[in-house]
Amino acid sequence: MAQGSVVKEQKYDRQLRLWGDHGQEALESAHVCLVNATATGTEILKNLVLPGIGSFTIVDGNVVSGEDVGNNFFLHKGSIGKSRAQTSMELLQELNEDVTGNYVAENPDQLLDNDPSFFCKFTLVIATQLSESTLLRLAETLWSSNIPLLVCRAYGFVGYMRIIVREHTVIESHPDNALEDLRLDQPFSELREHLQLYDLNHMERKDHSHTPWIIVVAKYLGTWHKENAGQIPKSYKEKEAFRDFIRQGILKNENGVPEDEENFEEAVKNVNTALNTTKVPSNVEDIFIDERCKNITQQSSDFWILARAVKEFTACEGKGNLPLRGTIPDMIADSDKFIKLQNVYREKAKNDASTVENYVSKLLQSVGRPPESISEKDIRLFCRNCAFLRIVRCRSLEEEYGVDTAKKDDIVSFMENPDNEIVFYLMMRAVDRFHKQHGRYPGVYNYQVDSDFGKLKTCLNSFLQEYGLSLSVKDDYIQEFCRYGAAEPHTIASFLGGAAAQEAIKIITKQFVIFNNTFIYNAMLQTSATFQL
């Protein structure tokens, strides 16, 4: 966001509030490839072009048909017979002058034959409406070069998405109900020193009622600690008792009536969260024991080097705790007291991050990378978020499709409810088989709907048999899929376009957590489900 950043800041104001300027930067340096400019495909791209993705390339060997014009906003009557890649690219680019559009009017199969490395230059590849064999080839190419692939499909009133990525690491997972990192159960020495400055029993009334609640809780906890053999309140009863203990500290006026001290009320209200035990969350422990954290090599990504550095910190200086987050919530207090307390946390977090930085430099040196190749800013961001790190590892498409590696037991157990969304997955596999055998999808023309029913059922059964899946699918679903005739209703494309673009933004910005690995949407009942296939 170098030049024209003011205009951009204005234009992207609303979304910067969600993913921040570094998220926006990641978006603006991304290059996304769309395979096939179907209605779903262009809807996804629209939702990436509007927020300002860096560039996109459309790969599509088809020419625009009348049917395309009927459900695709980015194609019009005048473009019938022209390259679908080119026309849709031109209209999509009109949406945002900051975005660069490219197109390749070739079939993906041709590209995979002649230049498979073509697909390996993208940040992310999104594929729609590919035949099973092409999809498997594309997936294999991208899997081996570690490029994420997002497969999307609107089939009648059913939506399908599959994310295929070996490993996706998330620093900013934006948890919904994150607890503050206050360390009141194990106050660090700087906090203990700061607490010494306060003597709640000998204070002016004004100061007493403007003391931050964190200090109030910490002070009373110290006393409790002494009186209860070094324990902190753990059970509900003890916590209630501790609350009463704090309440008794509220100043009373000359008539013995407690004063209105909002900071004490805040303290009482926050007892439960503030007393949360400080420990390394299990998701982070899993990361610490991961092989990739243990073996740092030249190939290790910044994420793993940082994770390893934090692990070393935790084991050593942190005495079992992660680097301090360094933020405290807003609270009732006067500015002076608040800022001093805030600085205690901030300084400690800064020091922790510098210690981590030393580990990072050492690790970088050990693999022959310059010590400054991970910036201080990134180290701080990582430390601030280290309690929320997430890793998503998806299975490859090859594993999902392999007769020996498919998740057969899971599928059978999901199908104990014959209306489970997994039935749509089975039906899509069946229509793909139909397509392979007959060179077309079932029920594309109305007169075929009835005659294709039996054929589709045969395809379904042969699929189930091949995989040894002993289950039955209701005829209604087979009938319904024949009726769809592989139509791609625009409104389903719109829904899927929004949902898929959101996942794409998560993959690109590495913020928030992507689903793993299959998402199915049933538009008839407005239900959806995710599966690990």
Place this chain on the structure above:
Amino acid sequence: MAVTGALRTELAEAVSSCRVLVVGAGGIGCELLKNLLLTGFSNLDVIDLDTIDVSNLNRQFLFQKKHVGRSKAQESVLQFCPGASITAYHDSIMNVEYDVEFFRKFTLVMNALDNRAARNHVNRMCLAADVPLIESGTAGYLGQVTVIKKGVTECYECQPKPTQKTFPGCTIRNTPSEPIHCIVWAKYLFNQLFGEEDADQEVSPDTADPEASWEPTEAAQRANASNEYGDIKRVSTKQWAKSTGYDPVKLFNKLFKDDIRYLLTMDKLWRKRKAPVPLDWASLHNSEKDSTEQNNASSVGLKDQHVLDVAGYAQLFSQSVETLRDQLSEKRDSAELVWDKDDPPAMDFVTSAANLRMYIFSMNMKSRFDIKSMAGNIIPAIATTNAVISGLIVLEGLKILSGNIEQCRTIIKEKFGMVAPDVQIEDGKGTILISSEAGETEANNNRKLSDFGIRNGTRLQADDFLQDYTLLINVLQSEELEKDVEFEVVGDAPEKAPQKPLEEGAKGITNGSDDGAQPSTSTAPEQDDVLIVDSDEESPSSSSDVSMETVTLKRKLPDEEAVSNKRKRMEPSAEQEDDIIALD
């Protein structure tokens, strides 16, 4: 068209012949128009009062930079789908000419609005005209779609919505205690100085504050304490400001020194509160040099997200006053400026004035970015959520047209969840059933509810301290539950616990409305009643304490107590069940 494959013939005909009103051509509206036309709807009316702003362009794809300033309604329909008949109105739907007769002309009404007043209005008109309404809204990653049909579903106003937070005048004028109070004050001040004066938006100290309750003898003292003030008071703030030629220094000293000194004389106000500290332009500028200790952590990131120091805001205040004065004088006589969060000088003015006041009242100052959120009631809006929601609106529309109104669902993207519940019996003794502390109540897991004296009608209180969320559970007894169903929740499951305001501010769903002064996240914890009908069938207790339901409710009442208690439904559960669609 391609969709006929998926739509049954009768439905396809209904789609192409019916007339639909789309209210709003903003984020959802743009998507919705596109979806309707490409689904085969060809008879549309669209109405929107707004003109296009730069900050719309990240999602409202029917508009481009060259359209900024033009009518949303008219611009949105110009370009595409020449075959369809679309009527555009650049107007407010709340205008009287859009009466019940007008609404009756439509088969369906779809709301794509951003404020509650208009939503309420359209809701009432649709009920009066008996036309089905599809209501929708988005906020960040969240969104919702609801079908409203007279006599069949709840209407938009059946459930009370958190109302716009209003603040008592004296809080704004005399005793602000939260940043939002200072921001509201600064917006009022803008209007008092440059915009339309409004008696309800007074910014000077309020001498009628009941809390201040003056003693007559002290009045003279006070009058002496602020001589200058006495002169100013007789004329309006605007007249006075004009008479000084909008001199930034004079304005500054009046607002942030003299007015504050005057407030200090109302000493009753400050007995329990921390008293404000007046600022002085001259001394502020002398000490400017040693105010080098900037907020160290905020040296990276966007300019908007930095918090300046006091001197910086004093400077910004003075600059913005001068800019606004020039803007005002460029207009003809008696013309006024209108506050707009997307107008940089106006936003600078509110940022600086609000921050100076926050400083005076010992609050932590806020960045321009945060103040914009709060002052403009900004709800983060992105293309993806709008796309999802408008897809859903059309699907609901199709269901209505195919005559399946009972199939329509209220779709919300997230529901409630308890993170770490503590459950106690409301028996006066506070017997604890479940504790958030691991291990503390494990012994209870194999006991029956009756062992705790829980029977039909017992009230349980579940507290989730992590979320500051309390749920009252009335246990009812039933013998008629289906097999394997161990309990049933009657009545509405409450919405998710109000989230604590996060550092970044606004999160949480507010139906895309921008009429709440604060995001609904900051509302006080509400108490929701949930009724649970319990079956008397014995079942093995689960050992986990993951969720409230699995633990509490698997402990069953023994048979003898069940005899007299047939299933009682205390509350009809007439509403459709909420479906959860997890989109992220």
